[in-house]
Amino acid sequence: MTQLSVRAPRAEAVMLCLFEGETETRVPMVRGGDDWSAKAPAPGTRYGLRAQGEWAPERGLWFDPAKLLVDPRAVELDRPFTYSPALSQYGVDTAPLVPRAVMLEPLPDVPLQPPHFTRGGLIYEVNVRGFTMLHTDVPEAQRGTVAALAHPAVLAHLEKLRVSAVELMPITAWIDERHLPPLGLRNAWGYNPVVPMALDPRLCPGGVAELREAVAALHARGIGVILDLVFNHTGESDILGPVLSFRGLDNAAYAHAPDGSLINDTGCGNTLDFAYAAVRALVVDTLRHFVRHCGIDGFRFDLATVMARGPGFAADAPIFAEIAADPWLADRVMIAEPWDIGPGGYQLGRFPAHWLEWNDRYRDDVRRFWRGDAGVGLLATRIAGCSDIFGKDCRAVNYLAAHDGFTLADTLAYEHRHNHANGEDNRDGHGENFSWNNGAEGTSEDPQVLARRAAFARAMLGTLFVSTGTIMLTAGDEFGRSQQGNNNAYAQDNAVTWVDWEGRDRALEDHVAALAAWRAQRDFTQFPDEGEWRALDGVPMDAARWEDPATPGFSWEAKGEAVRSTGLGIDRTAPWAGPRGGIEAR
Structure with missing residues (x-):
């Protein structure tokens, strides 16, 4: 790279800020249309940006030369983001607070190979930090990092479960929401990013090289890697939020209502505007970066409906065609979380034909069946691939639990959420989880309660593993991981979200x-x-037989303290044949 460029169409001046220690040297950048450029710093140089112009947030102008800004295309940072009220205060210099980007040598390409992923296989959702923080086989210095995923003990566990691909919850650099530090909490999930390509130094201290090496180790075992990316909003939040990057350079990246106010289809304070070509270009470049330089097999998009808004959802939105036309991206695995909280935000089944979609209808209906308030006909539809949603195109990613909501074990132990530790008076998180406590809320030593929970866990996992489509398991659900009833543990970077490897249920794991x-x-x-x-x-089977308790080999009881099945009596003889084991809960 000989030139460093940044988009800031409404700025009056932009400065490239070079750092040697804490000494800052400012170099004026040259305007060329909507972009500003300067000679690229030497590799290893730490740098930031400052932009001059009018400060009028009510009109979308946030120029404040006191704010050190992160290059939106940075791929490595020298430190994590740290929240401070000063980040929002006009005229306060934020250089002591904001990470510097690190200029890298040109990155080598990873040879392009078909994705290490098979539709119909098992995706394993991983919170990178929480996954290995308590794993005693992993060296202490590696725990909680991307590098730990390549440790032999971790790889052996993934192979034991026949994992097709690990889906890594966000590993790009994020900032805590501003209400967390006063509560003594910090973000544990990473769904509050600032710039899209830069890896978080807490999770990936070795930067791009560390991610590339971990991916190679997983590929060597036949395991793909999917990155969970957040392109729906950034951590600059609402009008009271910090000025960190886009806001101080090109606030048009965020969607605005006709009166100039920020649109909040994400519930996070802002929404990236995919009707803006510059946003789409940055997204495509980000995806290409992770494929070309790290060998990533695919992507899961958080609140993906935002990507197709302009402002309403469109199944033929430009971003889909732009991704499909890119030679580095055309064959990658694309997975949508097909909803946001904006108008018409629930779009399950409406993404492009080659995309997979998180299927929350599967989660809810399988829970409802085993809880006892849904019929077996509906269960059969979910097991068979949800043709009522996807037609004959098997694009569902079916799951029983995900990072957001109860764990599988907590689904069977808690009727109500217990999110008091989040500091929001237990108002946050889903109110309806289709869960039940099997006779005792929370932990229990009653052998009957424990036996019922164990039986239901096996029944539900059996349901998942006989279901048509791709399936997903959240790390730890295979051995009974609990969050003590917290169904929104985004702010619990502690033992609540850290996987307990020593206390795991090894029989359930087997x-x-x-x-x-x-x-x-x-x-x-x-x-x-x-x-x-x-x-x-x-x-x-026909519709009548599905609901008939007299059907041979099938019995269930919907009106009792538990649902009981001695085998659903379902034998799908083609295209696969197998033992008529059925699904059992005794």
Whole structure:
């Protein structure tokens, strides 16, 4: 790179700020249309930006030369972001607070290979920090980092579960929401990024090289890597939020209402505007960067409906075509979280045909069935691939639990959320989780309660592993991980979210490994054809038989303290054949 450029169309001047220690040298950048450029610093140089212009937030102008700004295209930072009220105060110099970008040598390309991922396989959702913070086999210096994913003990666990791909919760640099520091809390999930390419030094202290090496180690075991990326908002938040990057350079990156106010379709204070070509270009460049330089196999997009707003959702939004046309991205795995909180924000089943989608309907309906308030016909629809949502295109990512909400174990132990530690008077998080406590709220020593919970866990996991489509398991659910009833543990960077490897239920873990081994021998990418679903008497199932308790091999009780099944009586004979084990909860 010989030139460093930044977009700031409404700025009056932009300065490139070079740092040697804490000594800052400012170099004027040269305007060329909407961009400003200067000679690129030497590799290893730490740098930032400052922009001059009018300060009028009510009109979308946030220029304050006292604010050190991070290059929106930075790929490495020298320190994490730290929140301070000073970041929002006009005229207060923020150089002591803001990370510097680090100029790198040109990065080598990773040879382009087909994704290390198979539709119908198992995605394993990982909170990188919490996953290995308590893993005693991992060297202490590596715990909680991307490098730990390449440790032999971690790789062995992933292989045991036949994981097709790990899905890493955000590893790009984030900042704490401003209400957390006064509560003594910090963000544990990373869904509050500032710039899209820069890796967080807390999770990936070795930068791009560390991520690339971990990906290579996972690929060597046949395991793909999917990055969970946040392109719906940034940590600059609402009008009271900090000035860190986009806001101080090109506030047009955020969607605004006709009166100039920030649109908040994310619930996070701002929404990136995908009708703005510069936003889309940065997103495509970010995806290409992670594929070219790190070998990433695919991406999961948080609140992905935002990406197709202009302002309303459009299934043929430009970003989809731009991703599909890029030679580095066309064959990558693309997964949408198909909702946001804006008007018409729930778009499950409406993303492009080659995209996968998180299927919350599966989660809710499977929970409702095993809780006892949904029929087996609905369960069959979910197991068969959700044709009522996706038609015959098997694009669902089915899951029982994810990072957001109860863990699987807590689904069976808590009827109500217990989020008091989050400092919001237990008002945050989902109110309806389709959960039940099996006779005792929270922890219990009652053998009957524990036996019911164990049985239901096996039944629900069995349901997941016989389901058509790609399936997802959140790290730790395979051995009973609990968050003590916290269903919104985003602010719990502690033992609440750290996986307890020593206390895990090894019998349940072995059970899941057996399910995974069984599933790995079969094809779960095709919807069953008419006549493939049969009861144990060999007669095809129809709508009436699904709901008839007299169907051979099938019994269930919806009106009791538990749902009981001695085998659903379902034998899908094609396209795969297997033992009629059914799903059991005793």
